[in-house]
Amino acid sequence: MQTTSSSSLQQNEEMRNLPHIKNVLNDNSLTFAEKIISIKNVETYGKKSTTISRSGDIVVVDVNLAMAQDSTGPLAIRSLNEMGIDSLHDPSKALLVIDHTFPAADEKVANLHAMMREFASKHNCMLVEGSISHQHILEYLAAPGMMILGADSHTCQSGCVGAFASGIGSTEVAAVWATGQLWLRIPETIRINISGIFNKGVFARDMILDYIGKIGEDGANYKALEWKFSNEDIRNQFSMDSRACISNASMECGVKISVFPVDVITRKYLDENPRINNNSSDNPYMKQIEIHPGNSAEYIDEFEIECDKLVPYVSGPDHIDIVHSVEELENVEIDQAFIGSSTNGRIEDLEVAARILKGRKVHKNTRCVVTPASVRVYEEAIRRGYVETYLEAGAVFTNATCGACVGTHLGALGDKEICISSSSRNFVGRMGALSSKVYLASPATVAVSAIEGKIADPRRYL
Amino acid sequence: MSEQPVIIPSISKGKAWVFGDNINTDIIIPFRFKSRTNDPYEMAKYAMYGFDPDFHKKISKGDIIIAGRNFGGGSSREQAPVALKYAGISAVVAESFARIFYRNAYTIGLPALEIPEIKGKINQGDELKIDITKFVVENTRTNETFRGREVPQFLRQMLLEGGLVEYYKKYKQFPWIQTQNSLGKS
Ligand code: SF4
Numbered sequence: 001m002q003t004t005s006s007s008s009l010q011q012n013e014e015m016r017n018l019p020h021i022k023n024v025l026n027d028n029s030l031t032f033a034e035k036i037i038s039i040k041n042v043e044t045y046g047k048k049s050t051t052i053s054r055s056g057d058i059v060v061v062d063v064n065l066a067m068a069q070d071s072t073g074p075l076a077i078r079s080l081n082e083m084g085i086d087s088l089h090d091p092s093k094a095l096l097v098i099d100h101t102f103p104a105a106d107e108k109v110a111n112l113h114a115m116m117r118e119f120a121s122k123h124n125c126m127l128v129e130g131s132i133s134h135q136h137i138l139e140y141l142a143a144p145g146m147m148i149l150g151a152d153s154h155t156c157q158s159g160c161v162g163a164f165a166s167g168i169g170s171t172e173v174a175a176v177w178a179t180g181q182l183w184l185r186i187p188e189t190i191r192i193n194i195s196g197i198f199n200k201g202v203f204a205r206d207m208i209l210d211y212i213g214k215i216g217e218d219g220a221n222y223k224a225l226e227w228k229f230s231n232e233d234i235r236n237q238f239s240m241d242s243r244a245c246i247s248n249a250s251m252e253c254g255v256k257i258s259v260f261p262v263d264v265i266t267r268k269y270l271d272e273n274p275r276i277n278n279n280s281s282d283n284p285y286m287k288q289i290e291i292h293p294g295n296s297a298e299y300i301d302e303f304e305i306e307c308d309k310l311v312p313y314v315s316g317p318d319h320i321d322i323v324h325s326v327e328e329l330e331n332v333e334i335d336q337a338f339i340g341s342s343t344n345g346r347i348e349d350l351e352v353a354a355r356i357l358k359g360r361k362v363h364k365n366t367r368c369v370v371t372p373a374s375v376r377v378y379e380e381a382i383r384r385g386y387v388e389t390y391l392e393a394g395a396v397f398t399n400a401t402c403g404a405c406v407g408t409h410l411g412a413l414g415d416k417e418i419c420i421s422s423s424s425r426n427f428v429g430r431m432g433a434l435s436s437k438v439y440l441a442s443p444a445t446v447a448v449s450a451i452e453g454k455i456a457d458p459r460r461y462l
Numbered sequence: 463m464s465e466q467p468v469i470i471p472s473i474s475k476g477k478a479w480v481f482g483d484n485i486n487t488d489i490i491i492p493f494r495f496k497s498r499t500n501d502p503y504e505m506a507k508y509a510m511y512g513f514d515p516d517f518h519k520k521i522s523k524g525d526i527i528i529a530g531r532n533f534g535g536g537s538s539r540e541q542a543p544v545a546l547k548y549a550g551i552s553a554v555v556a557e558s559f560a561r562i563f564y565r566n567a568y569t570i571g572l573p574a575l576e577i578p579e580i581k582g583k584i585n586q587g588d589e590l591k592i593d594i595t596k597f598v599v600e601n602t603r604t605n606e607t608f609r610g611r612e613v614p615q616f617l618r619q620m621l622l623e624g625g626l627v628e629y630y631k632k633y634k635q636f637p638w639i640q641t642q643n644s645l646g647k648s
Contacts, residue, residue: 408493
């Protein structure tokens, strides 16, 4: 088993492999997925490959970051123990996040959290508590050209900065922690061309809900999505927060990865939010490789999205791909409105919710819960005065956690309750009782619905 | 870790439990149950909870799940195939699987056979026989047999050994560590 010095070893290997990397980056026939995997592909254990890999190939890759959270980490630790593996390949690439039920909601959860803390301290790997993993990774760790795997399906969020990022299982994370590598199948890619400017009240979340409604819950199963902007004006309406929302929510049509181009917005975001990994002496996170898909790459499908044709959408209940325009569902009464989650709990989301709630009151029959996605978002919401606005409006502002999104604490639903939510999923029983119903929408639609006590159209408020 | 690992034999027989499309991981095991335990036998008590909280009591060892498209969509929870396996399910046969569930099933040693033409060919309660060395399912009522979509050799090997942990315990290495550059095409 290799130990900590391997990341510098690996860097040397990558340097020696430079001609191959240049060839790959200049190859116009390759998609993003084909390029990055051709770079990360390893020939035999620890040695670099100089082969070009294509969609459908199954290869072993080097992984730059492997994450598990508090509902998948304990199983990963258990698997390592069962295999009798007690040293990690490179602890600076192992991340544990306590986010799903933070702070612990009961003693069983508390004991699993304790197990993670003990593991992290024993192995000196990264441990984060009280920020949602994907948001933490975006704020501090993800960089273009990284290979990020995580025992959480929404790991695909990091495609927003041009990383290959995908969800895997707990025992597979254990294997990556042990060896730094895993097998992957190179996905076929669907290219999505975006044109048009959003109308008032329409957001990135509406765009991805509409797309999933059109292609279906398994419409991109095993596939990569590559998002492409038709020009600079179109590009400029997609902030990093919006890209993160789209890459995250892409999971709901089954994707392996969902990647945005690395452009001025990416570079500005990375400049303003420096990558850090204090655990590592030679900091592999600082090494960024911008990977741009080739002009003549082969796509299995192309899709056009015209933003100016979109309206606010609501998905559900029970199925993500049942998508209605907000008008069709107006007047459905709700018991709870939830703004939060890794899908839509960023500062941009909290901003629009505060703008709508300012000087207004949450309906008397409705609870409104606002949960920031990370400690950093939480602090920023306080600094900007949003928290005061929420409290004055009669909403609840919680600590950063997954919370209501998984129905375990801070906003679980009772029998037959109806919730409109900016979170990721509306599966049966996702947020609590099997008979509860969840509708998904943008934070703006959720906020106006909180005020009216029923599903409502944000265009009347913005 | 005192509990005995369950290893599915290469040939099993059992009753069919037939489901439709898009059976997601929140149906297979809701978050609030799986997030509170690390014990596979405890997870098994919530297998298919979203469909029927008593499912684990109604099935017999060896029973097989037959499903439509996109079985196991949603979260990455490995507890989903674990709960099914420890509840006594010996295989899941579906028209298609969501990608993380498919990976997880092989990793934890639960046979997952993708057979698009299974649609409408198996009724609730049919007696089935499944052979994972040959990758075939037989419906003993109709005598029809169906073959699962091929998976790379290393995954089949891992499955036959009982999953990744059991494979590693035996060979002290991971099954995808091979000398050739490519593990295959699919
Ligand atoms: S907020 Fe919801 S979607 Fe995001 S990581 Fe947590 S549980 Fe998953």
